[in-house]
Amino acid sequence: MTDFDIIIIGAGPAGMSAALTAANGGLDVLLLDEQPHAGGQIYRNVKQNHSKQSWFGKSYSSGINLVDALNHIKITKCFGATVWRVEANKRVLWSQNGESKVSTAVHIVLANGAQERPFPFPGWTLPGVMTIGSAQILMKSSGIFPKDSVLVGSGPLLYLVATQMIEANCPPKALLETQTLRMMINSLIHLPKALLNMKSLIMGFMFIYKIKSAGVPRYKSVSRLEAQSSVNGSIKFLFSHKGIRKSLTTKLLLIHQGVIPSTEISRSVGVDHSWNTSQLAFQPIIDKWGKTNIDGLYIAGDCGGINGSEAAVLYGKIVATKILYETGKINFNLYKKQSFSISFSLFFTNSIRLFLDTLFAVPQETLSPSDETIVCRCEEKTVGEIKLGLNEGITGVRQLKASIRSGMGQCQGRMCDAIVRGIMLNNISQNDINILAPKARSPIKPITLGELSKMKLD
Amino acid sequence: MLNNQSEIAIIGGGVVGLSVAIGLLQSGHKVIVCDGEDSDARASFGNFGLVWGQGKGWNFAPYAKLTVDAIAAWEDFSKNLNDLSGLDVSLDQNGGFEFFTDPDKLNNFISMLEIQKGHAGNRFNYEALSGDELRNQIPGIGSKVVGATFSQLDGHINPLRFLRALRRAVKVLGGQIKSNASVKKITSNKDGGFSLILANGSVTSSEKVILCAGLGAIKLADQLAFKTNIRPERGELLITEKLGDQLPFISSTIRQVDEGGIQIGGTHADVGMDDNETLDIMVDLARHAVEIYPALSNVRVLRAWGALRVMSPDGYPVYAQSEEYPGAYLITCHSGVTLASLHASILSDWIENNVRAPNLEAFNENRF
Amino acid sequence: MKTDSRFKTLIKSTNDVNFTLFGEIVTVPKGTTLAAAILSNFGEASRITETGALRTAFCMMGVCFDCLVEVDGNPNIQSCMVLVHDQMVVKRQIGLRSIGISKDD
Numbered sequence: 001m002t003d004f005d006i007i008i009i010g011a012g013p014a015g016m017s018a019a020l021t022a023a024n025g026g027l028d029v030l031l032l033d034e035q036p037h038a039g040g041q042i043y044r045n046v047k048q049n050h051s052k053q054s055w056f057g058k059s060y061s062s063g064i065n066l067v068d069a070l071n072h073i074k075i076t077k078c079f080g081a082t083v084w085r086v087e088a089n090k091r092v093l094w095s096q097n098g099e100s101k102v103s104t105a106v107h108i109v110l111a112n113g114a115q116e117r118p119f120p121f122p123g124w125t126l127p128g129v130m131t132i133g134s135a136q137i138l139m140k141s142s143g144i145f146p147k148d149s150v151l152v153g154s155g156p157l158l159y160l161v162a163t164q165m166i167e168a169n170c171p172p173k174a175l176l177e178t179q180t181l182r183m184m185i186n187s188l189i190h191l192p193k194a195l196l197n198m199k200s201l202i203m204g205f206m207f208i209y210k211i212k213s214a215g216v217p218r219y220k221s222v223s224r225l226e227a228q229s230s231v232n233g234s235i236k237f238l239f240s241h242k243g244i245r246k247s248l249t250t251k252l253l254l255i256h257q258g259v260i261p262s263t264e265i266s267r268s269v270g271v272d273h274s275w276n277t278s279q280l281a282f283q284p285i286i287d288k289w290g291k292t293n294i295d296g297l298y299i300a301g302d303c304g305g306i307n308g309s310e311a312a313v314l315y316g317k318i319v320a321t322k323i324l325y326e327t328g329k330i331n332f333n334l335y336k337k338q339s340f341s342i343s344f345s346l347f348f349t350n351s352i353r354l355f356l357d358t359l360f361a362v363p364q365e366t367l368s369p370s371d372e373t374i375v376c377r378c379e380e381k382t383v384g385e386i387k388l389g390l391n392e393g394i395t396g397v398r399q400l401k402a403s404i405r406s407g408m409g410q411c412q413g414r415m416c417d418a419i420v421r422g423i424m425l426n427n428i429s430q431n432d433i434n435i436l437a438p439k440a441r442s443p444i445k446p447i448t449l450g451e452l453s454k455m456k457l458d
Numbered sequence: 459m460l461n462n463q464s465e466i467a468i469i470g471g472g473v474v475g476l477s478v479a480i481g482l483l484q485s486g487h488k489v490i491v492c493d494g495e496d497s498d499a500r501a502s503f504g505n506f507g508l509v510w511g512q513g514k515g516w517n518f519a520p521y522a523k524l525t526v527d528a529i530a531a532w533e534d535f536s537k538n539l540n541d542l543s544g545l546d547v548s549l550d551q552n553g554g555f556e557f558f559t560d561p562d563k564l565n566n567f568i569s570m571l572e573i574q575k576g577h578a579g580n581r582f583n584y585e586a587l588s589g590d591e592l593r594n595q596i597p598g599i600g601s602k603v604v605g606a607t608f609s610q611l612d613g614h615i616n617p618l619r620f621l622r623a624l625r626r627a628v629k630v631l632g633g634q635i636k637s638n639a640s641v642k643k644i645t646s647n648k649d650g651g652f653s654l655i656l657a658n659g660s661v662t663s664s665e666k667v668i669l670c671a672g673l674g675a676i677k678l679a680d681q682l683a684f685k686t687n688i689r690p691e692r693g694e695l696l697i698t699e700k701l702g703d704q705l706p707f708i709s710s711t712i713r714q715v716d717e718g719g720i721q722i723g724g725t726h727a728d729v730g731m732d733d734n735e736t737l738d739i740m741v742d743l744a745r746h747a748v749e750i751y752p753a754l755s756n757v758r759v760l761r762a763w764g765a766l767r768v769m770s771p772d773g774y775p776v777y778a779q780s781e782e783y784p785g786a787y788l789i790t791c792h793s794g795v796t797l798a799s800l801h802a803s804i805l806s807d808w809i810e811n812n813v814r815a816p817n818l819e820a821f822n823e824n825r826f
Numbered sequence: 827m828k829t830d831s832r833f834k835t836l837i838k839s840t841n842d843v844n845f846t847l848f849g850e851i852v853t854v855p856k857g858t859t860l861a862a863a864i865l866s867n868f869g870e871a872s873r874i875t876e877t878g879a880l881r882t883a884f885c886m887m888g889v890c891f892d893c894l895v896e897v898d899g900n901p902n903i904q905s906c907m908v909l910v911h912d913q914m915v916v917k918r919q920i921g922l923r924s925i926g927i928s929k930d931d
Contacts, residue, residue, distance in 0.1 A: 034888060034907065036857070036909060041887055048857065082907075085737065087737070091737075093737065115885070115887070115889045116885065116889075125879065125881060125884075125892075126880070127829075127869070127870060127871045127880050127881065127882040128832060128869070128882070129884070130882070130883065130884055130885075130886070131884060131885055131886075133885070133886070133887070134883065134884060134885050134886035134887070137886040137887060138833065138862055138865065138886060141858075141859060141862065142835075142837075142854075142855070142858050142859065142862035142863075142866065143835060143836050143837025143838075143839075143855075144833040144834065144835050144836070144837075144862060144865065144866045145833060145834055145835075145836050146832065146833055147831075147832055147833060147834050149832075168836055170834065170836070232829060232830075233829030233830075233832075233869045233870055251832045251869070252832040252833075262889075270734075377881075377884075377890060377891075377892060378891060380875060380876075380877055380879065389622075392622070392625055392626060392629070393493075393625065393629070393635050393637050394637070395496065395637040395638055396495070396496020396497070396638075397496065398496045398497070398500075398503065399496055402503050402618045402621065402622075403618065403621070403622045403625075405618070405717070408760075409760075409891070410699060410760065410891035410894070410902070411889060411890055411891040412760060412761065414889045414890070415889065415890050436496070436497060441735055441761045441762055441763045442735060442737075442740070442761075442762055443740075443759055443760075443761070443762065445888075446699060446758035446759060446760050447758060447759055448755065448756050448757060448758050448759070449696075449698065449722075449744045449747050449748055449754050449755055449756075449757055449758075449759060450744075450748055450754075450755030450756055452740060452741055452744035452759060453741065453744040453745040453747070453748045453755070455737075455741050457737065457738060457741060699902060699923065700876070700922050700923075701922060701923060701924060701925050702876070702921055702922030702923060702924050703924045703925055705925065718876075718922055753925050753926050754925070756900065756926060757925065758902065
């Protein structure tokens with residue numbers, strides 16, 4: 001006997017929608033999330049902010065429906081619950097208030113979302129440099145807004161957050177975009193298909209229009225980024241623009257270079273992963289139902305590959321629909337009908353993806369930064385040190401980690417794995433390239449020896 | 459001579475293979491080391507870094523003697539390695555403990571150490587401490603600890619930096635390390651010497667071949683007519699966040715790496731090539747650590763992992779020359795760190811079979 | 827030297843929490859994460875690494891471990907993952923944490 005029919009990890013758009021679909025179909029759901037409230041990062045604190053502010057836009061407010069619907073008799077919700085181990089036998093170990101618990105289920109759905117892609121350049125570790133996503137989290141969860149900030153990087157979130165800051169009357173001083181003309185040209189071939197998701201395209205143009213109307217200067221194709229600390233804790237940000245070295249001084253440099261799937265759990269439990277060549281990230285190998293190579297383990301939303309929150313809601317639904325069918329809760333006809341309708345919506349939602357991936361491609365200097373750049377923020381290892389290791393004949397991520405200690409710190413490689421891969425691709429002969437997704441080990445978030453020692457296992 | 463021809467080919471780029479390479483290079487030989495894939499078992503990534511004597515060879519006198527020799531040779535070896543590689547492996551030989559929470563196990567271990575002492579003569583010594591004596595000496599040892607043994611000879615190094623230092627030293631000495639070089643087949647040539655066929659199809663030829671491939675030797679040993687059955691034994695470990703202050707002891711199950719993290723380990727399981735960490739053992743290791751030194755209770759575990767020890771049938775090292783294929787050697791052991799100081803020195807005499815060659819008869823394959 | 831906060835507070839609250847942050851008594855809305863409380867009150871580093879480098883919160887979602895501080899005597903706490911409470915005492919995480927004093931349960 002298991003404790004639940006399904007354990008869903010992550011209460012963002014994918015997890016919430018999977019939970020609701022499963023619960024409505026009659027399954028007992030345990031929904032775990034590390035944050036204090038439902039919503040994930042995209043709908044973070046949407047309930048708490050409800051009816052307070054319109055700064056964050058309609059798309060954000062719409063998340064409240066999902067959050068409200070979680071008050072469902074079949075859904076057990078646990079917040080502040082950090083999952084630190086998932087086993088292929090469908091046992092989940094999680095920690096809440098310093099105490100670890102074991103929960104079992106027939107099915108597990110990983111819906112633990114994405115993280116921002118590490119965006120390394122000299123000085124990216126200085127106080128006063130944060131991610132754009134982190135600023136948005138602060139805006140949503142604490143109502144604090146950046147003062148005189150400069151936004152650097154690329155991706156839809158850059159424009160969304162700039163717009164939200166303008167709406168809240170805290171406009172950024174400038175937008176510095178790493179997007180090049182070449183990327184824009186390359187994306188054109190994917191534009192016709194993207195037109196099928198006209199809603200998102202229009203939303204994007206609205207953001208850019210608002211930024212323009214607010215008079216926020218935009219610098220395109222910036223490169224050779226470097227942050228230095230300046231007087232009174234401010235940041236002097238240097239960059240090349242149209243062949244000229246320029247600088248801006250700001251209190252807060254906000255950086256963003258898209259998002260990548262969070263794969264610590266899927267990698268640690270033994271799900272197979274592959275390299276997504278257009279998104280430049282590892283992602284779990286799943287079928288259209290979110291099924292993995294591990295029986296009963298499913299993946300929904302951005303942790304299975306980046307498609308955004310709207311798609312994540314649909315992926316959550318389709319995974320739960322599949323599980324409802326497999327557990328006999330819905331018949332074949334209903335299953336076919338529902339899954340067809342979800343797949344249909346997904347087709348339109350995802351039609352924009354390749355366009356966005358190409359339009360906001362990751363610049364080469366982010367993939368393989370200059371030698372003095374810190375790669376591993378925890379162990380304070382630089383690109384130069386990684387290259388030294390490679391010169392000593394290392395050809396694999398595991399050997400590199402053992403030799404240099406990059407990825408051995410508290411974040412367990414979350415901030416450096418992607419960078420290390422880029423450096424390796426740039427510095428090892430093509431014959432020697434065989435870079436597998438690094439193995440992840442539990443606990444995937446640190447827990448104390450005391451907490452571990454007090455666990456009671458059957 | 460062909461480009462890809464060497465005097466001596468060493469199969470295995472872990473601690474054992476690289477240590478042997480250093481000794482041979484320093485004796486003037488031309489050496490190539492074939493290192494395998496990134497995803498290979500690689501015991502050298504999972505070890506505890508102990509330079510350790512307690513318990514070693516209590517029921518096999520030659521091993522007890524070999525171990526004390528190795529421990530004594532470590533100081534010079536680490537200096538030599540530092541000179542060659544520019545890396546300090548942080549050798550600390552200030553003594554180590556074995557802690558016990560069960561009085562019977564403590565008494566058993568003491569009788570084993572007595573026998574070991576008999577084998578190694580006055581070169582091995584230890585003291586036994588009661589729980590209270592121990593707590594007097596090291597405030598903070600848990601109340602469940604009934605006693606400990608202590609040997610002044612025991613110590614440790616930083617195991618991962620050691621591996622890096624070995625690689626660097628081999629290169630500085632002119633050795634060649636071939637990466638992603640999994641040897642699939644070894645053939646003995648008619649006119650003497652060996653050909654190693656790699657996974658990518660390329661061939662490396664050498665006059666002599668030394669099999670130091672750890673668990674990789676399982677598949678290759680019988681091609682050279684070695685009869686040792688090597689088997690994996692999983693040990694699981696925990697590593698904690700780094701601490702700024704020093705843990706006041708070293709033991710064979712709890713030790714602090716010089717960077718600050720604490721390693722907890724010492725488990726044994728016969729599970730084939732499965733190197734996954736398991737929840738039961740993680741909990742056991744955490745309990746052990748907190749029992750021995752309760753202050754560790756609020757220290758966080760960053761990672762748990764399993765690693766596979768390389769075990770011969772009796773657990774002792776094998777130094778063997780193939781009778782059927784002269785010039786082929788098998789070197790395998792599970793204490794690759796402790797024995798490294800000897801592997802990097804006297805083994806080259808043994809392979810040259812010169813007047814200084816050590817007598818390693820007791821470690822050949824005839825005992826199986 | 828104290829650096830002013832890099833943020834301004836737009837949403838005010840009437841339900842406040844008082845606690846000690848880097849030696850000062852601060853007031854922030856209930857339900858605020860500790861990292862947000864730090865960032866809305868201080869612009870300077872909340873952590874100094876083992877090599878002496880200055881750091882503040884970076885990702886705000888539990889990924890980067892740069893927002894570590896000492897909370898009520900417990901070192902290396904991710905400040906973005908805990909909520910503030912009354913009487914909390916928060917110090918900067920300076921260098922590596924220490925073992926602490928050994929006591930049996």
